Every structure is written in C-alpha cells, then in structure tokens.
Amino acid sequence: MRFTHVMLLTLTGCLLLMTAAVAQHAKPIKVELIKQGDTYTLLRGGKPYFIKGAGGSTYMDRLSAYGGNSVRTWGTANGQQVLDEAQRLGLTVTMGINMARERHGFDYNDAEAVAKQLETVRAEILKFKDHPALLAWGIGNELNLEYTNPKVWDAVNEVAEMIHELDSNHLVTTMLAGINQREIDYIKEKCPALDLISVQVYGGLAAVPERIRATGWEKAYMVTEWGPTGHWESPQTPWKAAIEETSSEKAAVYKSRYEAAIMKDRHCIGSYVFLWGQKQERTPTWYGLFTEAGEENEVVDVMQYLWTGQWPLNRAPHLDSIRLDGRKALDFIYLQPGKTYPLDVAVTDPDNDSLSTRWELLPESTDLKSGGDRESRPQAIPGHVTNATVSQARFTTPEQSGAYRLFLYVTDGQNNVATANIPFFVQ
Missing domain, CATH: 3.20.20.80 (Glycosidases)
Incomplete structure (x- = not known):
C-alpha cells in the first residue's frame, strides 16, 4: 500500500x-x-x-x-x-x-x-x-x-x-x-x-x-x-x-x-x-x-x-432579522456594563435543513485602512452568549465601556451560512 x-x-x-x-x-x-x-x-x-x-x-x-x-x-x-x-x-x-x-x-x-x-x-x-x-x-x-x-x-x-x-x-x-x-x-x-x-x-x-x-x-x-x-x-x-x-x-x-x-x-x-x-x-x-x-x-x-439562470440545489439560510434587547442595529444601541439582554433571531432555511448558530463578540475594529489595504482582525471575547437556540439567546455585556460588535453565524450543515452583526456601545 x-x-x-x-x-x-x-x-x-x-x-x-x-x-x-x-x-x-x-x-x-x-x-x-x-x-x-x-x-x-x-x-x-x-x-x-x-x-x-x-x-x-x-x-x-x-x-x-x-x-x-x-x-x-x-x-x-x-x-x-x-x-x-x-x-x-x-x-x-x-x-x-x-x-x-x-x-x-x-x-x-x-x-x-x-x-x-x-x-x-x-x-x-x-x-x-x-x-x-x-x-x-x-x-x-x-x-x-x-x-x-x-x-x-x-x-x-x-x-x-x-x-x-x-x-x-x-x-x-x-x-x-x-x-x-x-x-x-x-x-x-x-x-x-x-x-x-x-x-x-x-x-x-x-x-x-x-x-x-x-x-x-x-x-x-x-x-x-x-x-x-x-x-x-x-x-x-x-x-x-x-x-x-x-x-x-x-x-x-x-x-x-x-x-x-x-x-x-x-x-x-x-x-x-x-x-x-x-x-x-x-x-x-x-x-x-x-x-x-x-x-x-x-x-x-x-x-x-x-x-x-438556475438556483443551486441547496440554498443558504435566509436571515430576516436580528435584535438585541428588542432593538435592531439602526436603533443605535447603548447598553449598560455587565447586564444581560435578550437576543432574538428570525431565520429560515429554503430546504428545511436543521440550523445551528454560533455567536462571536468583537471589540469594534480600530485598525481601519482605505482602498482595501490589509487590516487586522479584532480579538474575539468569549463567554458572553448563553442559552442559545436558533431563534433566541442571552447576552451579557462586557464590564469595560466602549464600542463592540456582536456577530451571528447561522449554518445549515451543508456548508451554507447566514451572517449578521449588530454594533452596540457599552457605557
């Protein structure tokens, strides 16, 4: 062999x-x-x-x-x-x-x-x-x-x-x-x-x-x-x-x-x-x-x-909305430090595949460039999302004040994903 x-x-x-x-x-x-x-x-x-x-x-x-x-x-x-x-x-x-x-x-x-x-x-x-x-x-x-x-x-x-x-x-x-x-x-x-x-x-x-x-x-x-x-x-x-x-x-x-x-x-x-x-x-x-x-x-x-002219046989999940404390990103969300808030997600799958979620908390990026120049990825902050299901979760804010962004990835087990993020400010 x-x-x-x-x-x-x-x-x-x-x-x-x-x-x-x-x-x-x-x-x-x-x-x-x-x-x-x-x-x-x-x-x-x-x-x-x-x-x-x-x-x-x-x-x-x-x-x-x-x-x-x-x-x-x-x-x-x-x-x-x-x-x-x-x-x-x-x-x-x-x-x-x-x-x-x-x-x-x-x-x-x-x-x-x-x-x-x-x-x-x-x-x-x-x-x-x-x-x-x-x-x-x-x-x-x-x-x-x-x-x-x-x-x-x-x-x-x-x-x-x-x-x-x-x-x-x-x-x-x-x-x-x-x-x-x-x-x-x-x-x-x-x-x-x-x-x-x-x-x-x-x-x-x-x-x-x-x-x-x-x-x-x-x-x-x-x-x-x-x-x-x-x-x-x-x-x-x-x-x-x-x-x-x-x-x-x-x-x-x-x-x-x-x-x-x-x-x-x-x-x-x-x-x-x-x-x-x-x-x-x-x-x-x-x-x-x-x-x-x-x-x-x-x-x-x-x-x-x-x-x-043809759609793929298996399609990605479709994300209708993501809300933090009942609010969407355009509501310009301010939160208190160390408090727990609800997360609500509305997502469907065209093929009725079983969906799963993963969450990632990042500080708002400060390495900002122009023209597509290389930027560094912020370091993830683990452990702030609990009790997660496909449609709901609980989120506890960091103790340190500042700008953050919470990312959602919804996957269907077929290598397809829906993504969203919601910026917020802790003060």
Whole structure:
C-alpha cells in the first residue's frame, strides 16, 4: 500500500508538472473588442465572451462549478499558479499589474522611480503574456484614490503602450475607484493606449451606465469590483461604527444592482464580483462571500443564479432579522456594563435543513485602512452568549465601556451560512 501511495503521489506530481508545462508553452488566445451599433462585444478566440467573474483566486473550483468564467487578481504574485489553475478549470484571468500609489508615498514626479517601475512591469508582461488563460491586463488598482498628481496617468499610458508592443493578444485597462469626471477626462486625454476602463462601484452600481455616459466615455468598460453597500456609504452610529447589511440583505442588493446595470448595459463587457473569498475589512464578513471556514453565504446562491439562470440545489439560510434587547442595529444601541439582554433571531432555511448558530463578540475594529489595504482582525471575547437556540439567546455585556460588535453565524450543515452583526456601545 505504501509503495502504491508513493507511486500515486509521484504520478500526480508529474501530471501537474506536465499540465503546467503545457499551459506555459501553449499558444495565447486572441482577445479583442468589437463594436456593432451601440453594443460592445468581447471576443476570445473569435467567440463572444461575457465576463462572469469574481475578484480573488481562492475557491476557483467552486467558481467554475457555479457558472463563473473568470478571475481577477491585484498583482502577478502566484501568477503562474493562478493561470495554470484557471486553465485547468476552464477559466480566464484578468491579471493585475501592481503599480505604486501616491497615497502610499510614491512620487510620480520621480522619473527614475517611474522608469524602474516600468522595467519591473515589463518583466511581468514577458513572463505571462502567452498563457492561454490570460484575458486582459489591469494596470494598477484605484490609482485615483487619494491622489493629487495627474502624472500617474502618463505612467499608466506608458505601461499600456509597452504592453501593446509586447503583447498583441490581450486587452489593457486600469481600475478606477468610482466614476469621476476628472479622472475620465484625464484618461481620455492622457491614456489613449487603454482599450477600455474598469470601474469599481458598490452602493451606486445600478446607476453606473448613466453615470459613465454622463462623463462622455463612449468606449467599453467592465466593473472589476462590485458588491454590498460599502462601509463608507452605509449608515453610521453616533460612535462612528458603520452598519453592515445582513447576508440576506446583501443577496438582494447584489441581484437587483447586477440586473439593473451589468446585465443590461450594452457598453459593459462583464464584471468581477467582490470578494470571492474572505477578508477583514471593517468586519470579517463585510465583503467576503465566504467565511474563514469556507462556508458560502446567500450571495453565492445569487451569483450562481445570475451566471446560469438556475438556483443551486441547496440554498443558504435566509436571515430576516436580528435584535438585541428588542432593538435592531439602526436603533443605535447603548447598553449598560455587565447586564444581560435578550437576543432574538428570525431565520429560515429554503430546504428545511436543521440550523445551528454560533455567536462571536468583537471589540469594534480600530485598525481601519482605505482602498482595501490589509487590516487586522479584532480579538474575539468569549463567554458572553448563553442559552442559545436558533431563534433566541442571552447576552451579557462586557464590564469595560466602549464600542463592540456582536456577530451571528447561522449554518445549515451543508456548508451554507447566514451572517449578521449588530454594533452596540457599552457605557
């Protein structure tokens, strides 16, 4: 048995190496944009290709199984691995090119630093340009966020020109935070080498077609990040804690906003939903479609429906409400230290699966960044929820005053989850 096991591992390793080698030496697939009347169509290998994508390279097997066809990265780290895995699964990759940001201290007046960056990018393009899973290049991420120097767009165009010289098979874009007249004007003036723009919009997704047309942008575009209502555009408590939608509220807005914009606009060639994975950004649940354990929330069900027209056979629990002391998050809850209060949950399961709950108390995050920069997860405080059932529990507040957030996870035993949290202040 041991010999057989070793042989199997060796054979598996050889097959993986062969797959990688084949992908590395396979011919690139031509990608181009065509315009017919008022409609833009992306062609890949001469065939129409509407991007049904997700941001992130985790759970790529699930993305493929659920009807997605593309992933988007923020840089070329692990680029070979991502491209090879995408090729194996029948997916494509919009490969991010990491560009230094002014908000992190980079000076686009420094010609030597800009030239050095260009040479770094050149090496990245040469390394991956012929991979058959490659779809497009994305120059930088939200370079317009907290910036003042328009020379960044000269650098973007210089990279785009270089890419076109080295790689005639793939499209080139840049990812913008929001839709602003100033940036569109700069790009029209300074970045003629870009094939299209990419925008990243959250709460305002439904208005994207109208807003883009209002700027005078007449070419194609894609949406490279979209998702729940962003923490910067959500209601806030008096102690400045943003109020997060429940997973079920998110599912509703993902569906309605996608159908209103991405699905309908003839200038949009597709999108990348955010985030196909999990991350700490304001909270551990705000943007990820998965928990840290890989459980899928209701938004994943919605994405499968939007991509395929079919709902999954087993769906996530649906959370109607969560109340602390009879109050919801928008009631801006103040509580006394060391007191016990009731928790009430209204949740159902479409498949009548048996549900279970877990609760987690966190201090309100203070490691707050912008632009998706890495944040640290607050340390959980155990032991404050008792007598928990699916619909009720008892919660005893911490003795120390301050801002906290109580998280609820409802699971169905099928790797599906509903999530919610409720911020409160102890005083």
